[in-house]
Amino acid sequence: MKFLCIDCDEQMGFGERQLPGDGTLAAVFRCPACGREVAMLTNPMETQVVSSLGIKIGGRTVPEQPLELVRSSLDGGRDEAFAEPPVDSVTSPETSPVEWAETATRRLEAVPSFVRGMVKRIYTDYAKEHGIHEITPEIMDQARTDLGLEGM
Template sequence: MKFLCVACDEAMKFVEVADTAHGDTFSAVFGCPRCGRRIALLANPWETQLVRSLGVAVGGRTTPHAPFELVRERLANSRLMWTEEAEQRLARIPEFVRPMVRDGVERHARERGYREVTSEVMDEVRSSMGM
């Protein structure tokens, strides 16, 4: 899924996730790299809950920099193995939240010392969200 700026025939780029005035929801903001036009995709409550419960900071950074953060981020960015079934479940999640969900699930898996993300791991994340 990609948004196209109709005026420029240019693919819009993801800019930021922002809080909205529409209750407890957030929007994903996309912008045209050529004319600067912006549009926002309003997440539904399920997507909002999913992203929030995965601890994604919405609207920018909220925690101060910590020592060794860079190293930890590098470790956090190394990918875990995903089973085919888990990948398929991930593929059903809306594309714009998928990277955040992937990171959140992998963080959950790492914290518990798992080496692989399975469908069961995704169930754990889901139940930890009370869904």
């Protein structure tokens, strides 16, 4: 998928992605010549078609987790299906630990246990990548949008 600024006859670049949480998606593309931006808006079914392929519009910025598509898409699932290692044991030892604010921890606890460990790893990887030392609900929102984590 490519976007063309017709006036400039220039290929537009990917700008940002937003997931408002209602199943829709906005992907912004920008013309490098004139700066014009367009937003591609998808309805929930169209968003689902893309996410069912296991891909993120605009690309990935953190590594894919094992069985990420299955775990993020399954409705239900056995509570104790996965035994996740502690998050710090699977990240680089030379990076500083990431703290979870109490409000963020409460929000994480609301995530179904089937997928909670994976979600925690993804947010922690995102925080480390961006030099963030404390994960708050606002950081979770930001990460969810940046990473295209619909439904997490």
